[in-house]
Amino acid sequence: MRPQSLFPLFAPLTALPGVGPRVGPLLEKLAGEHAVDLCWHLPTGIVDRRHAPHIADAEPGRIVTLTVTVERHLPGASRRHPYRVRCADDTGFLHLVFFHARRDYLEKLLPVGAERIVSGRVERFNAEIQMVHPDHVAAPDDLDAIQAVEPVYPLTAGVMPKVLRRAIRAALDRAPELPEWLDPAYQARQGWPAWKPALESAHAPADEADLAPSSPARARLAYDELLANQLALALVRRRQRRLSGRPIAPEGMLRAKAEAALPFALTGSQQTAGAEIRKDLASGDRMMRLLQGDVGSGKTVVALMAMLDAVEAGAQAALMAPTEILARQHFATISRLAAPAGVEVQLLTGREKGASRTGILEAIADGRARIVVGTHALFQDDVVFADLALAVVDEQHRFGVEQRVSLAAKGQRTHILVMTATPIPRTLTLTAYGDMDVSLLTEKPAGRKPVDTRVLPASRLEDVRAGVARALDRGTKVYWVCPLVEESEQSDLAAAEERHAELKAAFGPRVGLVHGRMKGRDKDAVMAAFAGGDIDLLVATTVIEVGVDVPAATVMVIEHAERFGLAQLHQLRGRIGRGSDASTCILLYTPPLGETARARLEVMRDTEDGFRIAEEDLRLRGAGEILGTRQSGMPTFRLADLAHHAELLAAARDDVNLILERDPDLSSPRGAALRTLLYLFERDAAVRYARSG
Ligand code: ADP
Ligand code: MG
Numbered sequence: 001m002r003p004q005s006l007f008p009l010f011a012p013l014t015a016l017p018g019v020g021p022r023v024g025p026l027l028e029k030l031a032g033e034h035a036v037d038l039c040w041h042l043p044t045g046i047v048d049r050r051h052a053p054h055i056a057d058a059e060p061g062r063i064v065t066l067t068v069t070v071e072r073h074l075p076g077a078s079r080r081h082p083y084r085v086r087c088a089d090d091t092g093f094l095h096l097v098f099f100h101a102r103r104d105y106l107e108k109l110l111p112v113g114a115e116r117i118v119s120g121r122v123e124r125f126n127a128e129i130q131m132v133h134p135d136h137v138a139a140p141d142d143l144d145a146i147q148a149v150e151p152v153y154p155l156t157a158g159v160m161p162k163v164l165r166r167a168i169r170a171a172l173d174r175a176p177e178l179p180e181w182l183d184p185a186y187q188a189r190q191g192w193p194a195w196k197p198a199l200e201s202a203h204a205p206a207d208e209a210d211l212a213p214s215s216p217a218r219a220r221l222a223y224d225e226l227l228a229n230q231l232a233l234a235l236v237r238r239r240q241r242r243l244s245g246r247p248i249a250p251e252g253m254l255r256a257k258a259e260a261a262l263p264f265a266l267t268g269s270q271q272t273a274g275a276e277i278r279k280d281l282a283s284g285d286r287m288m289r290l291l292q293g294d295v296g297s298g299k300t301v302v303a304l305m306a307m308l309d310a311v312e313a314g315a316q317a318a319l320m321a322p323t324e325i326l327a328r329q330h331f332a333t334i335s336r337l338a339a340p341a342g343v344e345v346q347l348l349t350g351r352e353k354g355a356s357r358t359g360i361l362e363a364i365a366d367g368r369a370r371i372v373v374g375t376h377a378l379f380q381d382d383v384v385f386a387d388l389a390l391a392v393v394d395e396q397h398r399f400g401v402e403q404r405v406s407l408a409a410k411g412q413r414t415h416i417l418v419m420t421a422t423p424i425p426r427t428l429t430l431t432a433y434g435d436m437d438v439s440l441l442t443e444k445p446a447g448r449k450p451v452d453t454r455v456l457p458a459s460r461l462e463d464v465r466a467g468v469a470r471a472l473d474r475g476t477k478v479y480w481v482c483p484l485v486e487e488s489e490q491s492d493l494a495a496a497e498e499r500h501a502e503l504k505a506a507f508g509p510r511v512g513l514v515h516g517r518m519k520g521r522d523k524d525a526v527m528a529a530f531a532g533g534d535i536d537l538l539v540a541t542t543v544i545e546v547g548v549d550v551p552a553a554t555v556m557v558i559e560h561a562e563r564f565g566l567a568q569l570h571q572l573r574g575r576i577g578r579g580s581d582a583s584t585c586i587l588l589y590t591p592p593l594g595e596t597a598r599a600r601l602e603v604m605r606d607t608e609d610g611f612r613i614a615e616e617d618l619r620l621r622g623a624g625e626i627l628g629t630r631q632s633g634m635p636t637f638r639l640a641d642l643a644h645h646a647e648l649l650a651a652a653r654d655d656v657n658l659i660l661e662r663d664p665d666l667s668s669p670r671g672a673a674l675r676t677l678l679y680l681f682e683r684d685a686a687v688r689y690a691r692s693g
Pocket of ligand 2: 299300393
């Protein structure tokens with residue numbers, strides 16, 4: 001249960017004074033549903049109102065705070081004309097200008113003869129000085145209403161800055177003093193304030209430096225968030241391990257048979273990863289391992305070897321892919337590779353229906369199905385395994401922690417292997433997979449030629465088309481990726497269809513089209529025709545992004561490459577360069593290029609190293625956006641920015657190791673404070689794990 005002290009922060013926004021039924025939902029969309037979410041909504045700028053000249057010295061264009069006497073109200077000739085209020089000090093006069101003003105309101109706000117403090121931007125209008133819609137108007141004895149330095153918050157349509165500021169202020173007023181969860185020595189070394197003062201000062205920046213991620217208040221809050229993240233993951237990890245695994249340590253005969261039949265030798269990294277996995281499986285602890293390797297590094301074979309061990313030990317193994325196309329491809333590959341070992345593989349996706357589905361479910365339930373490949377359909381309640389010992393999850397960044405846990409729940413003490421392609425920078429790996437061990441495939445399979453990547457303006461389209469014609473004549477297969485259109489899938493599709501029609505007119509029936517709105521079966525048919533049949537030039541939206549394997553494809557054209565993120569470009573390009581022939585990737589862009597887009601394309605041209613690309617991506621975009629966070633399963637941070645706080649993340653991880661070593665049940669006073677921290681960041685489930693220890 002959430003501690004009482006936090007109740008005020010977890011009240012709905014509408015419980016805050018001044019937040020009614022109209023503004024509430026808008027603020028909720030902006031920040032989140034609880035008061036605490038407004039506390040996490042930090043300012044991104046400041047307005048400095050400290051400049052307080054006389055009217056005669058007020059420079060047009062500048063924000064000033066003036067002390068004036070109200071002289072006269074000058075209502076507009078009609079509603080369309082502005083309402084003006086003439087004010088003066090000893091040095092001159094100015095007009096305050098209001099559009100669509102209510103007279104009675106203004107007469108109350110600015111009574112003739114009264115002294116007022118007004119703050120806003122002054123401008124010159126004809127020969128006069130004026131201030132249109134002052135940001136603040138206050139009586140002299142209410143000076144406090146005007147903050148000398150005002151925080152500026154990211155806004156949302158329909159909410160006035162003043163209203164947002166007031167709501168945030170009200171949320172901050174609900175924040176209690178909380179017991180300190182930081183290690184006192186570390187906190188002192190960093191010079192960080194306590195939590196509440198840190199929160200207050202993050203919302204009250206005095207200058208630009210206070211907005212920097214490295215400012216003591218912001219760094220502290222970021223650290224708190226990272227600490228909660230790392231602690232929660234560590235607790236999950238510990239609990240997963242406590243549910244001890246089942247030792248799987250067969251002789252490895254099936255594995256040996258499959259390996260002997262491979263047309264290639266395993267790379268050193270594949271062997272090392274295989275050995276790490278075997279060690280986990282044999283240990284008696286439950287395996288929670290991440291197999292991380294760039295696109296094309298050969299993760300599938302490594303997973304297959306582990307699955308064959310599980311089968312040889314008499315149990316079942318499952319492999320889950322994020323999409324139908326990938327599941328089918330894995331099914332084809334794994335069936336082929338497992339055949340020499342005499343192991344049959346079953347496929348289960350949302351498309352298996354009726355009697356065939358029933359048959360497959362029976363085979364899974366009675367254990368005849370030894371290896372099952374599928375999509376999310378493997379999660380469904382009616383899928384019951386006889387004895388699932390190993391679950392492999394591919395292209396993990398589409399699955400989150402909860403899904404890992406729910407797949408594991410399908411089997412008693414199921415070992416888990418998660419495969420993921422970069423780009424995931426190391427720092428992000430820690431935040432998303434801090435609950436797992438990591439095996440890395442660092443080498444590419446032998447014989448791969450580097451991809452020659454060229455960056456060309458769209459004006460060279462004709463040359464590119466001619467080059468594609470030559471490539472097709474040589475018998476090469478070509479991907480043509482159509483632009484990503486952010487606003488709608490519809491226009492995405494329109495662009496692809498148009499390009500398809502045009503290329504088909506030029507190259508004939510060997511041109512195919514695949515896109516995300518096609519029916520699964522149609523998609524498969526097109527992919528199959530591209531992999532082995534009549535289609536040589538495949539026009540595609542980004543559906544080919546992940547995992548698809550057609551080694552004969554050695555040319556890729558990407559239109560409007562400037563619209564894609566680095567991670568996505570890298571994934572796309574990873575579809576070529578898979579065979580023994582040299583490959584070419586052409587990135588077409590439409591000028592003018594923004595600075596970031598240019599940097600991205602240069603990175604693509606200069607390197608194929610997924611880790612480097614991932615780090616550059618993090619640098620260029622910031623962690624939040626790196627993988628299209630929401631569906632990615634990657635945690636999103638409100639206060640931490642991994643582009644700036646990577647060191648804090650490492651520190652938080654070390655901190656957590658020490659904490660759990662000294663106080664595994666979080667029962668000390670600091671442990672209790674840490675529980676509060678977990679609740680503060682809504683890691684309630686993790687707290688339960690701590691208790692059950
Ligand atoms: P990814 O890591 O991107 O999932 P895959 O497992 O799909 O990569 O492997 C990519 C391609 O490399 C496949 O065609 C696979 O058969 C091949 N491959 C895997 N391991 C090796 C190896 N050691 N030597 C040569 N080719 C390999
Ligand atoms: Mg793969």
